[in-house]
Amino acid sequence: MAIEVSPYVSGRLSDDFTTHDRAWQGALGSDFRYRLAPQLNAVITLNTDFAESDVDTRQINITRFPLFFPEKRAFFLEGSNQFNFGLGLDKTEVARYGNSVAFLPFFTRRIGLRDGIPLPIDAGVKLNGRLHRWNLDVLDVQTRTANGIPGTNLLGARLSYDVNHDLRIGTLVTHGDPEDFQSNTLVGFDGLWRTSRFRGDKNLLLGA
Numbered sequence: 073m074a075i076e077v078s079p080y081v082s083g084r085l086s087d088d089f090t091t092h093d094r095a096w097q098g099a100l101g102s103d104f105r106y107r108l109a110p111q112l113n114a115v116i117t118l119n120t121d122f123a124e125s126d127v128d129t130r131q132i133n134i135t136r137f138p139l140f141f142p143e144k145r146a147f148f149l150e151g152s153n154q155f156n157f158g159l160g161l162d163k164t165e166v167a168r169y170g171n172s173v174a175f176l177p178f179f180t181r182r183i184g185l186r187d188g189i190p191l192p193i194d195a196g197v198k199l200n201g202r203l204h205r206w207n208l209d210v211l212d213v214q215t216r217t218a219n220g221i222p223g224t225n226l227l228g229a230r231l232s233y234d235v236n237h238d239l240r241i242g243t244l245v246t247h248g249d250p251e252d253f254q255s256n257t258l259v260g261f262d263g264l265w266r267t268s269r270f271r272g273d274k275n276l277l278l279g280a
Contacts, residue, residue: 076105080121103147112201112208117147120193141181148180151200154209155180155230157244158262159279177258178228182250183213192216194223205234207242215250224248239265 079102086095101119108114125144133139143149155178184191196213209230217223225248232242241263249256263280270276 074107078103078105080123082121082123108199109201109203112199112203113151115147115150115196115198115200117193117196117198120147120196122147143179143181145180147196147198148183148211151198151209152180154200154207154232155228155244157230157242157260159264159277177244177260178230178246180211180228183226184215184250186221186250189219189221191218191221191223207232207234207240224250226250238267239263 079100081098081100083096083098086097087093099119099121101117101121103118103120104116106114106116122145125146128141128144131139131141143152157177184193192215194214194216196211198209198211200209200211202208207230209228211226211228213226215223215226227245227247229245230242232240234240242261244258244260244262246258247256265278266276268275
């Protein structure tokens, strides 16, 4: 077992050259990572800073569908593949073919953002990894009240079980709404069977 701490300090100075009024702004925060088991990690983030995240690629939308911007924040990216739900359609295929191709019941890119306005994140807790045949990913985030938008708590939890080499069954629970900040809970169940040995050497994917 190991503990890893990643603190950060940021500062900004604004100066009105006409009145020579200066204002300092600063922030402190940190990420704490604790390995509970060889393949199971717990992460706690406080006053999260995403300054190291890559900016989005500029896109021009000439369709009636909204643009898809992938998640690039490291805290949300780690273990995000565990949240893939349903018939094997992941976020890469959504980005390629459009939002209408798949149902994404949980998309972390909506956390900390509303109508293009960023919302600070006070704290977040994440538990992700694998224990024997169980796959687990739990994410709970608290956003801060800012710009007249109230803070809210957002939860996503995914649990799946590998019955054998080909079959995986699981469940997904989400609570909270980053758009309207109203009570919203979703519960889903899925099963996925895949093989590369169908009729000898063919791939076959079945899901529900």
